Every structure is written in structure tokens, then in C-alpha cells.
Amino acid sequence: MTEKEEQLSHILERHRGERNGLIPILLEIQREFGYLPKEAMPRVAESLGIKPVEVWGVATFFNQFRLTPLGRNHIKVCMGTACHLAGGRLVLEALERELNIKVGETSPDGHFSLERVACIGCCMLAPVAVIKDKIYPKMSSFKVEEALIPYRQESKAED
Amino acid sequence: MRFEEIKKRAESQWGVFSHNPHILVGTATCGKAAGALDVIEAFKNELSRRDIRVPIIQVGCIGLCYAEPLVIISKPDSLRIAYHNVTPDLASRLVEGYIVGDDPCLEIALGTFETDERGTPYIPELPRFEHELRLILGRCGYIDPENIHDYIANRGYSALARALGMSPEQIVEEIKRSGLRGRGGAGFYAGEKWDQCRRAPAKRKYVICNADEGDPGAFMDRVILESDPQEVIEGMIIAGYAIGAERGYIYVRAEYPLAIERIRNALRQAEEIGLLGEDILGSGFHFHIGITEGAGAFVSGEATALVAAMEGKRSEPRVRPPRLAEAGLWGCPTLLNNVKTFAYVPFIIGNGIDQFLSIGTEHSKGTAVFTLAGKIQYPGLTEVPMGTTLRKVVYDIAGGMRNQKKFKAVQIGGPSGGCIPETLLDLPIDFDSLHEAGSMMGSGGMIFMDEEDCAVDTARFFLDFTTKESCGKCTMCRMGTLQLLSILEDICTGKAKIEDMELLQELSQDVKMGSLCGLGRSAPNPVLTTMRYFGDEYRAHILEKRCPALVCKDLIAYYILREKCDRACEHCILVCPTEAIKGGKGEIKVINQEKCSKCGTCLEVCPPEYHAVVKISPISKLPPDPKGEEGPAQGGG
Ligand SMILES: Cc1cc2nc3c(=O)[nH]c(=O)nc-3n(C[C@H](O)[C@H](O)[C@H](O)COP(=O)(O)O)c2cc1C
Numbered sequence: 001m002t003e004k005e006e007q008l009s010h011i012l013e014r015h016r017g018e019r020n021g022l023i024p025i026l027l028e029i030q031r032e033f034g035y036l037p038k039e040a041m042p043r044v045a046e047s048l049g050i051k052p053v054e055v056w057g058v059a060t061f062f063n064q065f066r067l068t069p070l071g072r073n074h075i076k077v078c079m080g081t082a083c084h085l086a087g088g089r090l091v092l093e094a095l096e097r098e099l100n101i102k103v104g105e106t107s108p109d110g111h112f113s114l115e116r117v118a119c120i121g122c123c124m125l126a127p128v129a130v131i132k133d134k135i136y137p138k139m140s141s142f143k144v145e146e147a148l149i150p151y152r153q154e155s156k157a158e159d
Numbered sequence: 160m161r162f163e164e165i166k167k168r169a170e171s172q173w174g175v176f177s178h179n180p181h182i183l184v185g186t187a188t189c190g191k192a193a194g195a196l197d198v199i200e201a202f203k204n205e206l207s208r209r210d211i212r213v214p215i216i217q218v219g220c221i222g223l224c225y226a227e228p229l230v231i232i233s234k235p236d237s238l239r240i241a242y243h244n245v246t247p248d249l250a251s252r253l254v255e256g257y258i259v260g261d262d263p264c265l266e267i268a269l270g271t272f273e274t275d276e277r278g279t280p281y282i283p284e285l286p287r288f289e290h291e292l293r294l295i296l297g298r299c300g301y302i303d304p305e306n307i308h309d310y311i312a313n314r315g316y317s318a319l320a321r322a323l324g325m326s327p328e329q330i331v332e333e334i335k336r337s338g339l340r341g342r343g344g345a346g347f348y349a350g351e352k353w354d355q356c357r358r359a360p361a362k363r364k365y366v367i368c369n370a371d372e373g374d375p376g377a378f379m380d381r382v383i384l385e386s387d388p389q390e391v392i393e394g395m396i397i398a399g400y401a402i403g404a405e406r407g408y409i410y411v412r413a414e415y416p417l418a419i420e421r422i423r424n425a426l427r428q429a430e431e432i433g434l435l436g437e438d439i440l441g442s443g444f445h446f447h448i449g450i451t452e453g454a455g456a457f458v459s460g461e462a463t464a465l466v467a468a469m470e471g472k473r474s475e476p477r478v479r480p481p482r483l484a485e486a487g488l489w490g491c492p493t494l495l496n497n498v499k500t501f502a503y504v505p506f507i508i509g510n511g512i513d514q515f516l517s518i519g520t521e522h523s524k525g526t527a528v529f530t531l532a533g534k535i536q537y538p539g540l541t542e543v544p545m546g547t548t549l550r551k552v553v554y555d556i557a558g559g560m561r562n563q564k565k566f567k568a569v570q571i572g573g574p575s576g577g578c579i580p581e582t583l584l585d586l587p588i589d590f591d592s593l594h595e596a597g598s599m600m601g602s603g604g605m606i607f608m609d610e611e612d613c614a615v616d617t618a619r620f621f622l623d624f625t626t627k628e629s630c631g632k633c634t635m636c637r638m639g640t641l642q643l644l645s646i647l648e649d650i651c652t653g654k655a656k657i658e659d660m661e662l663l664q665e666l667s668q669d670v671k672m673g674s675l676c677g678l679g680r681s682a683p684n685p686v687l688t689t690m691r692y693f694g695d696e697y698r699a700h701i702l703e704k705r706c707p708a709l710v711c712k713d714l715i716a717y718y719i720l721r722e723k724c725d726r727a728c729e730h731c732i733l734v735c736p737t738e739a740i741k742g743g744k745g746e747i748k749v750i751n752q753e754k755c756s757k758c759g760t761c762l763e764v765c766p767p768e769y770h771a772v773v774k775i776s777p778i779s780k781l782p783p784d785p786k787g788e789e790g791p792a793q794g795g796g
Contacts, residue, residue, distance in 0.1 A: 020469065022472075023452070023468060023471055024451075024452065026454070027413060057473050058471070058473055061473045061630075062453075062454035062459075063454070063455035064455040079375070081375055081376035081533075081570065081604070081606045082606055084620050085534070085612050090758060093756075093758060097758075118375040118457070118624070119374075119375035119376060119378075121188055121189070121381050121414075121415075122188065122192045123376060123533075124224040124225050124532060125193070126532070137192065141758050142763045
């Protein structure tokens with residue numbers, strides 16, 4: 001068994017038979033792997049005694065769940081109401097342009113991924129972007145390039 | 160232990176604490192985002208460098224999010240002062256100035272909590288606080304949310320102690336007579352629900368606190384849970400006792416990790432001293448509370464959808480009846496209330512109902528909590544008596560609009576609510592008045608818009624949200640909202656016909672009628688209210704291809720004013736991502752409209768002293784290209 005499979009078995013073992021626990025289980029798997037690996041789904045179903053389609057149904061219903069891995073530097077752009085009014089869309093478009101990916105995608109080298117989120121509750125700092133859990137307040141299309149510099153350097157160093 | 164003993168111990172701890180110097184730093188999500196943790200580091204370093212011991216307490220949010228990081232310093236026999244927008248440098252200065260020395264650093268103070276002859280602003284007299292009345296936010300930002308004793312010393316759990324001496328019927332009766340209405344959106348009378356649940360014949364019943372807070376622009380439930388979690392827990396325990404439940408859950412969205420952490424800690428502490436768990440305060444009543452993390456879906460906030468999510472299913476609303484009070488979680492009678500609804504319970508039971516009844520309007524008792532965001536001076540959180548006018552909220556509490564812009568509208572209640580225009584500023588806000596204006600209390604999130612915000616684009620934004628969040632169960636909600644969105648997109652891009660406005664009206668009614676839950680039933684509200692109050696703006700988009708607020712991308716063009724452009728400056732050229740701006744050194748810059756992607760960066764970087772880049776709508780009003788004149792050569796030159 002690979003290490004990953006073992007981790008998965010651990011999670012499933014802890015929740016064996018808890019049908020109600022489907023969402024917590026998926027959240028836990030995602031926390032462990034960063035996304036929901038396809039191979040995990042039938043195993044979740046089996047351990048709860050339900051059909052795989054039920055697992056897929058839940059996994060695709062909620063915004064939290066991701067079916068593809070994220071980039072090492074995951075970027076979230078807030079598209080809450082306050083951020084929208086303050087020009088959040090221009091920030092998102094600038095990021096798409098800078099990173100050369102569309103929202104929802106991960107760059108081919110795996111360094112960056114871009115996501116739009118509904119609201120992170122920091123409306124007074126609008127528009128807001130979050131890069132790797134660091135909040136960038138009062139963003140603008142102009143500030144995007146500069147904000148990315150440290151992450152780009154880091155990525156270069158890793159390669 | 161008896162409650163009196165617990166209370167005495169908490170009060171003596173609090174007494175020692177409050178009579179000694181201490182520093183409170185707001186570290187709710189808003190404080191953290193503004194850099195509160197760096198400020199704490201700076202305080203710690205400076206204090207340890209000087210070898211002084213002063214406790215630094217991480218508190219929640221007092222609602223002045225614009226002033227974060229916010230620090231309150233207390234010194235015995237001296238003023239208690241709040242400082243705003245504190246930086247690490249200012250933190251070191253405060254240690255030197257006020258903790259060690261006697262200089263209260265008033266120039267960076269927001270105000271004091273005691274009157275002071277030097278004329279320092281007295282916080283309770285700031286315009287904002289004159290209108291505020293804090294029944295449930297009272298402790299937020301002043302107590303340590305991770306220390307239950309702070310809560311108990313400030314009247315906490317007295318209501319539970321009183322409740323356990325009453326019969327469940329009496330409690331339900333008090334909640335009924337208080338007129339408390341649910342704060343989750345619809346304003347359903349809480350007492351009715353509690354009564355139904357209490358009467359439901361079942362051995363197992365559940366209490367659920369709805370902390371899903373899905374409106375993208377409301378954050379009060381988060382603030383309460385991060386700042387004063389025990390208040391909500393106490394309300395839930397009282398509810399459990401009143402309806403005969405032994406188990407409760409707090410359903411909180413996974414996007415709120417700090418709230419989850421603080422609730423978890425609060426539950427543990429309440430259990431440790433016997434206020435939660437088995438045989439609470441020796442009464443023989445058992446009650447346990449667990450946390451369920453939501454996985455992010457707006458519709459999950461709807462009562463029946465929330466229960467489905469808790470059962471590990473797709474979060475789709477179902478037909479009622481049966482109501483949750485009859486068959487809720489795992490088929491058992493279930494009481495579901497919003498975070499704030501539970502938060503009012505300790506106040507009502509603890510103080511008796513008369514005080515609560517004396518506040519508010521005839522059919523909306525008590526206070527309302529609003530989050531304030533958008534184009535105002537002072538974004539944050541506020542609590543005012545029901546019936547306070549919008550004008551007071553905008554101009555006194557929120558400080559009016561930013562940058563001397565004109566107030567245009569306020570969107571209340573997020574995607575389910577509506578846009579309220581300036582003509583209704585004197586509307587006393589309560590559940591019913593908002594409903595009449597075509598909006599609703601909803602989440603209580605208020606987003607203020609100024610003349611630079613487009614009514615049509617705002618409606619489009621909310622429809623885009625509801626379309627994405629519709630669970631897909633009802634056709635009218637799934638397809639109807641999509642059609643509404645597509646018409647709104649046509650309007651925003653100048654492709655619509657005037658008849659489309661009628662179609663929007665009609666379709667809105669159909670979506671309302673044809674949807675099962677509040678998501679679809681209220682999704683058209685933003686469209687209907689913006690059409691009702693800003694119909695001219697819709698017509699300008701359709702008939703003139705003009706966006707009066709200069710927002711809708713397809714109807715505007717960026718243009719550099721020839722007379723204002725400073726020829727020597729090249730800011731715009733350097734930043735333009737599509738190389739659409741031409742003009743050499745010493746020449747007037749010109750935007751090539753064909754290449755322009757309308758990203759707005761040139762407008763942002765054009766120095767304010769020139770202000771040469773402007774937006775023009777309709778595009779047909781764009782001045783013709785300057786051919787053959789000085790400036791960038793187009794062909795000749
Ligand atoms: C689409 C939709 C989303 C909702 N989201 C929430 C929410 O985030 N929080 C909440 O308390 N109520 C929400 N509600 C209202 C709940 O269905 C329910 O009425 C409420 O939680 C009951 O509590 P209350 O009586 O204390 O208001 C939502 C309703 C709908 C239709």
C-alpha cells in the first residue's frame with residue numbers, strides 16, 4: 001500500500017459506517033490531499049455502504065470540494081458584493097492575464113492556481129485577494145504584478 | 160458547583176484583571192487581516208525588552224472594522240483609551256508613551272471610555288455610539304472570547320441559571336411574549352417555533368444553530384462567534400431546556416476557521432465548569448453541543464437543506480410540511496435558529512421581557528444588527544434599535560459616503576434583498592418596512608453604493624450569484640434565473656431591446672412563484688427593486704447604450720483628455736498590458752480603442768494632478784482620433 005492509500009484508509013477507518021459523516025470525511029480527505037482524488041471516491045462509498053454516485057453527488061454539490069489539485073501558490077479572489085463594487089473583477093482579470101490561466105485552472109507547471117470565492121468577510125478591505133493565506137487588501141489591477149513577485153521568485157528557486 | 164460560586168470566582172478574576180493595566184487587541188478576522196498579529200508581536204517585544212509584564216488579551220471585534228487594528232489600553236486610575244489603525248511602530252510608541260510614561264498619545268486615539276477635560280473624544284458620545292444600542296454585541300471586543308470567566312463576570316450564564324429554575328413552558332411563554340423574531344432572514348416568530356418543538360411528542364429532539372452565513376457581504380454571525388461565542392451557546396442551552404432536547408449542533412461554514420476554533424474552545428470550557436454536558440448546574444438537565452462544518456453552498460443556509468447537509472446528503476431544500484419542528488434532523492423534531500436569534504435569548508431571559516419589549520417597533524422588537532460595507536467612510540458592524548432610519552445608519556453611523564461621493568442606494572439582505580434608493584432614506588428599518596420596499600432584512604448585510612455603482616450591473620452580479628448557487632431542484636429557479644441573468648447581460652452589453660424590461664418583470668414573477676425555497680423566491684428581488692427605483696438607468700443602457708455610472712465594460716471606453724495629459728509622463732504607457740497606448744516622449748498619449756482591453760490600469764496610475772484618463776459612455780461619444788495633429792502619429796505625423 002502506498003503512503004497515500006494508507007492515509008486514506010486511516011481516515012475511512014475512523015469514520016467507518018457513519019453515513020452522516022460523508023461531508024466531514026470528504027473535508028478530511030481534502031485537507032490531507034489538497035483535493036479529492038478520483039480513486040478515493042469508490043473507497044469512501046464502500047466504507048459507508050452507499051453508492052459511489054452518492055459520494056460524487058455530494059462532492060460536486062459543495063463549493064469547498066475540488067476534484068483537481070491546486071497549485072503550490074493558490075490564489076483566491078474575493079467576489080463578494082463589496083469586492084465586486086470596488087472592482088474585484090478587474091483584479092481577477094489582471095491575475096488571469098498575468099498568470100496566463102483562467103479562473104478555476106492550475107498553471108501547467110503547478111505553481112499557481114486561481115479561484116473566485118464568494119466572500120471572505122473582509123468587506124472593509126475590498127477588493128481583496130488571498131495568496132497562499134495572506135490577505136492582500138485594497139487590490140487593483142496595477143498591484144497584481146507586484147504582489148506576485150515573491151511567489152514567482154520562490155517558484156523559480158524551486159525549479 | 161453552584162452557579163453563585165462560579166460567578167463569584169469569575170467576578171473576582173475579572174476584578175483583578177480590570178484593575179490592573181492591560182492591553183486589548185482586536186483579533187477577529189478583520190483585525191487579523193489588518194495586521195493585528197504583527198501589532199501583538201511588537202507589543203510583546205517592546206514589553207519584554209523593557210522587562211514589563213502587562214497582559215495582552217486577544218479580543219473580538221467592537222464593530223469598527225475600518226479602525227483595525229484596534230487596541231484598547233487600560234491603566235488603573237487613568238483613562239481607558241482606544242487607539243485605531245495601530246501599526247507595529249505605533250505599538251512600541253504606546254508602550255513608551257502610555258504604559259511606561261504618562262503620555263496618552265491622544266493624537267492616535269479614537270477616544271476614551273471616561274470623560275476627560277482635555278476634550279479627547281468620549282467614545283459613548285461619538286455619533287455612531289449615540290444611535291447604537293448593544294443588546295447582543297455588548298461584550299464583543301471587550302472580553303476575551305477564549306475565557307469563559309470573562310463572559311460569566313459580565314452577566315453571562317445568569318440567564319441559564321434563572322431558566323433552570325423555571326419550567327420549560329414558562330420559558331417558551333417568555334420568548335413568545337417578547338415578540339422575538341428570527342434573525343436568519345424571514346423574521347419568523349421564535350416563540351412559535353419553540354412552542355411547536357416543545358409540544359412535539361418525541362423522545363429525541365435537536366437544537367441547531369444556523370451559522371452558515373452565506374450572503375456574500377454579511378459577516379455579523381462570524382463576528383459574534385469570534386467575539387462572544389458563549390452568548391450563543393448559552394442561548395442554545397436555554398432553548399434545549401425549553402423544548403426538551405439533549406443535543407445541539409452549530410452548523411458553521413468551513414470558510415470561518417477562526418470562528419470554529421473559538422466555538423470549540425468555548426464548548427470545552429463550558430463543559431469543564433458544568434454549564435454544558437451532564438446534569439447542568441445540578442438541575443438534572445443534560446445538553447451537549449457539537450460542531451458541524453458546512454462545505455460551502457449558499458442554499459445550505461436554508462433550513463431543510465441544512466438538515467440534509469448534516470445528514471451527509473446533497474443540500475437540497477425539501478417541501479414543507481412537515482416542518483422541522485415536526486420532522487427535522489434524522490426525522491426528529493428540530494429547532495433551528497440563527498446565531499443572533501440565540502444570542503438574544505440570554506438577554507431576554509436574563510433581564511425579563513419588559514426591557515426587550517420597550518425597544519423597537521410594534522411588530523419588530525429589539526435591535527437589528529447590520530454589517531456596513533461598500534462606499535462608506537466607516538465600514539463595520541452595528542446594532543441599532545429596530546425602527547432606526549436608514550439616514551441615521553448611513554450618515555451618523557457609517558459616516559456618510561467616502562470621497563464626497565453621493566449616496567445612491569443601499570442593498571440590504573444580499574442576493575435575497577433589494578436595493579433601497581435615496582428617496583427612502585427616512586424609512587424606519589424593520590422587518591415589515593423593508594418588505595414593503597421590496598427588500599428584506601435577510602442577513603442584515605448592507606452594501607452602500609455611490610454614483611459610480613451601476614444598478615443594472617449590481618442586479619446582474621446578484622443574479623450571477625444565485626444562478627451559480629441554485630441547487631437545481633426547481634426548474635424555475637435553475638432555468639429562470641439563468642434567463643434573467645442572460646437578459647441582464649444583454650442590457651449590460653447594449654444588446655437588449657426595451658421590451659426586455661417587461662420580460663424581466665414577468666419572468667421575475669414566474670421565478671418567484673415557481674420556486675420551492677427562499678433562494679428562488681427571492682432571487683428576483685435585486686432585479687425588481689433596481690428596475691423599480693432605477694428604471695431610467697435600465698433605459699439608458701438599452702436605448703442609448705449608455706452606462707450612467709460608467710461601469711459596464713461594453714458600454715464604456717477609456718480616453719485620455721488631450722488638454723490634461725502631461726506629455727512628459729509615461730505612466731500609462733508603461734503599465735498598459737496590451738500596449739494599446741501610443742505616444743512618444745513629450746507627446747500626448749492616445750489609447751488605441753481596438754487594442755484596449757479596458758482593464759482600467761491607466762486610469763489608476765495616471766497621477767491625480769493630471770487626471771487625464773476618463774471613461775466615456777456611450778462609446779459613440781468618443782472624440783474622433785486626432786489625425787495629423789501633434790501627438791502620436793497615426794499614419795502621417
Ligand atoms: C437560500 C437561503 C439561504 C439562507 N441562509 C441562511 C443563513 O446563512 N443563515 C441563517 O441563519 N438563515 C439562513 N436562511 C434562513 C433559514 O432558512 C431559516 O429561516 C433560519 O435559519 C431560521 O432561523 P431564525 O428563525 O432564527 O431566523 C436561508 C434561507 C434561504 C432560503
